Amino acid sequence: MRSGVELAPEWFVPPEPMLTGVRAQMVEQSGVLSRGQALAGGLTEGEIRARVASGRWQRVHPGVFAVHGGVLSRSARLWAALLYAGEGAALSHQTAADVLGFRGRPDPLIHVTIPSARRVRKQPGLVIHRADRSVARVPLPVVSAAETVLDLTDVATCLDDVLGWVTRGCAFRTSPDQVRRAMAGRKRLRWRRDLRVALGDVADGAMSVLELRYVRDVERRHGLPRAVRQRATRRNGRQDVFYEKYGLTIELDGRAFHGDEQRGNDRRRDNASVARREATMRYDWADVHDRPCAVAAEVAEALIARGWPAASLCACAPGCAAAHLRQP
Ligand SMILES: [Zn+2]
Numbered sequence: 630m631r632s633g634v635e636l637a638p639e640w641f642v643p644p645e646p647m648l649t650g651v652r653a654q655m656v657e658q659s660g661v662l663s664r665g666q667a668l669a670g671g672l673t674e675g676e677i678r679a680r681v682a683s684g685r686w687q688r689v690h691p692g693v694f695a696v697h698g699g700v701l702s703r704s705a706r707l708w709a710a711l712l713y714a715g716e717g718a719a720l721s722h723q724t725a726a727d728v729l730g731f732r733g734r735p736d737p738l739i740h741v742t743i744p745s746a747r748r749v750r751k752q753p754g755l756v757i758h759r760a761d762r763s764v765a766r767v768p769l770p771v772v773s774a775a776e777t778v779l780d781l782t783d784v785a786t787c788l789d790d791v792l793g794w795v796t797r798g799c800a801f802r803t804s805p806d807q808v809r810r811a812m813a814g815r816k817r818l819r820w821r822r823d824l825r826v827a828l829g830d831v832a833d834g835a836m837s838v839l840e841l842r843y844v845r846d847v848e849r850r851h852g853l854p855r856a857v858r859q860r861a862t863r864r865n866g867r868q869d870v871f872y873e874k875y876g877l878t879i880e881l882d883g884r885a886f887h888g889d890e891q892r893g894n895d896r897r898r899d900n901a902s903v904a905r906r907e908a909t910m911r912y913d914w915a916d917v918h919d920r921p922c923a924v925a926a927e928v929a930e931a932l933i934a935r936g937w938p939a940a941s942l943c944a945c946a947p948g949c950a951a952a953h954l955r956q957p
Contacts, residue, residue, distance in 0.1 A: 659705040663712040664692040710739040717744040719764040721772040774802035775811040805832040851925035852941035875935035876907040926950040
């Protein structure tokens, strides 16, 4: 299992004879203790204060201390956030995505979700959310991957971000079925309809935002036949979708740059497919995103030339480039 957090204690836990009872806890929590844990370990309030005053310990949040005066590791800061937020707290949102290995944009703030019945005071650097979520331990308490996908899509401001969290979440930690089950438990969800469609497409084999966009904006919106997803392959940021019956391959290219070596590979593949009487059409992000109707018209034309009856072909709107191809 991948984790974005370094859990090896890279700090030195000083020998604290009085705290031997909680030493294992100190190590597990990357050298961070709550006041309650320190008291349970045998220290008095006065002894905690003296350690902070002398610089032997440092206060990270109210009632949360690092048992050394050095630099705090990422995992120490995550533990400090969890201990400050208290009972039932779990890392969530971007912080959960980071810990779970979804990638995406790093967020310097630490997001923590606490049970909805509790309240916690704001702290600089922390974002406290209140909700009842299922929690996994990896080994820090983290909101489950399926719930994290929904939390992140709920704060997404555009469809491509929503699709990105769905594909990354399902590629690394969860599945369309698990996300669907988590959806059933949410009364309010900002992108519910788009999520339902995207999860169906991911379950059918779509693996990237580009491919989801192709299925949705080119194929489905214009009544094109559904490409065979089982033969979809993914190499170097490219996905191929096949209209098997018509010998047509659509190559979706999500890469920003095309090297000489790749051009050589493309040429060899093109020659091989012509030898099999197949054809390949290539589209990149800008094609699919900015001119889906033109792409649909081109693909439809190629399919019609290869025997597709085009009975289901439709224009998505007045002026759609696919309109002139409609059968009388
Ligand atoms: Zn259209």
